[in-house]
Amino acid sequence: MKKLICIAITIILLVNSSLAQKLTAQLSKSKVAVGETFQISFSLNTNGGGFKAPSLTDFDVYSGPNQSTSMSFINGSMSQSITYSYVIAARKEGKYTIGAAGINVGGTIVQSSPLIIEVVKSSASAQSQGSSNVAPQNTSASSVGENVGDNLFVKTIVNKTKVYQGEQITVTHKVYTRYQLRGFQDIKFPDYRGFWAQDVPGNQQIQVVNENIDGINYQVGELKRTYLFPQRSGKLEIEAMNIECVVRKQSNRRPRDIFEQFFGGGYEDATFSVKSKPVAIEVLPLPETNKPSDFSGAVGNYSFKAQLNKEKVKANDAINLTITLTGKGNIKLVDPLKISFPEDFETYEPKVKENITSGSGGVSGTKTFDYLIIPRHAGDYKIDQINFSYFDPEKKQYITLPSPEFNIHVEKGKEEEASANVFNPRSKEDVKILGNDIRYIKTGAIHLKPKNDYFFGSVLFYLGLISPFLAFIGFIIVRRKNIEANKDAIAVKSRKATKMAKKRLALAEKYFKENNKEQFYVEIFKALYGYTGDKLNIPVADLNKEHITGKLKASNVNDATIQQLISILDNCEYARYAPSAVSGDLSSIYNSTVELITKVENEIKVS
Secondary structure: HOOOOOOOHHHHHHHHHHHHHHHEEOOOOOOOOOEEEEEEEEEEEEEEEEEEEOOOOEEEEEEEEEEEEEEEOOEEEEEEEEEEEEEEEEEEEEEEEOOOOEEEOOEEEEEOOOEEEEEEEEHHHHHOOOOOOEEEOOHHHOOOOOOOHHHHHEEEEEEOOEEEOOEOOOOOOOOEEOEEEEEEEEEEEOOOOOEEEEEOOOOOOOOOEEEEEOOEEEEEEEEEEEEEOOOOEEEEOOOOOEEEEEEEOOOOOOOOOHHHHHHHOOOOEEEEEEOOOEEEEEEEEOOOOOOOOOOOEEEEEEEEEEEEOOHHHHHHHOOEEEEEEEEEOOOHHHHOOOOOOOOOOOOOOOOOEEEEEEEOOOOEEEEEEEEEEEEEOEEEEEEEEOOOEEEOOOOOOEEEEEEEOOEEEOOOOOHHHHHHHOOOOOOOOEEEEEEOOOOOOOOOOOOOOOOOOOOOOHEEEEEEEHHHHHHHHHHHHHHHHHHHHOOOOOHHHHHHHHHHHHHHHHHHHHHHOOOHHHHHHHHHHHHEEEEEEHHOOHHHHHHHHHHHHHHHOOOOOOHHHHHHHHHHHHHHHHHOOHHHHHHOOHHHHHHHHHHHHHHHHHHHOOO
8 A cells, every 4th residue: 555655646746747847838819910919928837937038029018927826626636837928019010939938947947839920910900800799819718619708708887877967977897707817908998978087096906706696606806997977968878898808717628648637737828808788878967947047067965165264454465265165976077156256356267276086985075266356445345145056966956055245344555555556457446437437548658650650661671571582492491401311211210219219218217216127127128229220220120139239340339338238138138037036226227228328329420
């Protein structure tokens, strides 16, 4: 019995060792359009370290490396894996070979097999996409006769489908799955036409919970929550959302041998495009019965307060009238209130301050309108009662909140201010009194012109006549110089190389300040590759270190400068795939890159 146990353990260890030596590369799509994102993943069935990704210089890397570790025990079979994935997009059409990736397993470098992907024009990709709710992007992962729509779908959920215009609607987009969910790509949320939308800030990590539907358990993840406010009455529609889900599911393929079956083989990643159903919303118009004349479109539940900072002032002193709205609803869309001020008050447009949040209960907060008013004459004045009206959709009625009246006593100001105010053209009292007799008398300096002094026949008159001809000739000269300067496309591209490099370095500086090492190295890498490609006129297909070295030597750039450039490129390329393994001061790397571009620019000019 002991011998049998030892033999079984030995076989298990040998099988486990053989499985550990396999690094599997997989594409979510074998045929994509230019600019279309897809996923490439590398899976290892055991523990490993020092992952080295293949060169992806022909692609734009949007995400990665994303590392995930999984371990499962199903029907007596245990499986574990480490997966490194990237979300990338091709820059131009053609067939590309993605080289082998490598990883260190117990001191041995294990490599994956190269992959071939075909890139077509964008229009071809658009035509190939179906309109069904669930479309498999990786046909090898879908089981024959299996209805994927029963196991993976998305829903757009609203808390109500019949509302008043301006009433809040809560919209939640959720994904339901019975597969092991690995990630998402190409999420397209609706535009919410006819609504004003306020998104709810969410976590970067989607929380998955269990939910039972018709006796079937699903794992449910909330993708997005949004509060909508319909801006017009009638029939509105929340359009469908589209998303590509990457799931791990069991394959049709039978295990190759008993050991693969024992260790849980036959699982692979698949990408499915799923689409929710549109949701119809019936929007009722706000009732006209008992509608206040001062109603300005506020819908929800509000409180209202008006305050005057002082009620006794001198003429020409400023007063602040502050109106504060607090509540829940379409508060962000509420306009300033129309207030009837006394005629002798000079008023300005109010300053608006908002403190509005989108929490679990909806859109709420405060909105403050600060009115600056200046009384110009002494006397006793009154600001009549200010009313704020809103529609409460729960009570289905209009509610008017009043403020108290404000009595203001204005004393005379200083004598110089009073005398200066007599001729103030903005004084409404002056307009009222003088308008019954004579209009304003012109004050200030009077400018007289000599007799028979006309513009016609003057020097300025003749200059004005010939100026269009002179401007046209100047335009022709500048235009010809411009055409001559841009005739040589290669020279134009070379001249703009430094400018483009500075733009890329500006983005790298941003990531440096945020201490985002991974994106910092990516932007440094793009800046150097883009600069050398533009400056030396190297096509993108031939843009590699060997061509760069050869072109720089042909341009008489010093070997030390070339070696420094290649060294920075090597560091950046390594840092893109193993950022945690790279150390060094980002500031010194950034400064070295700036000095390097300047040095190359100067040495090329000298040669």
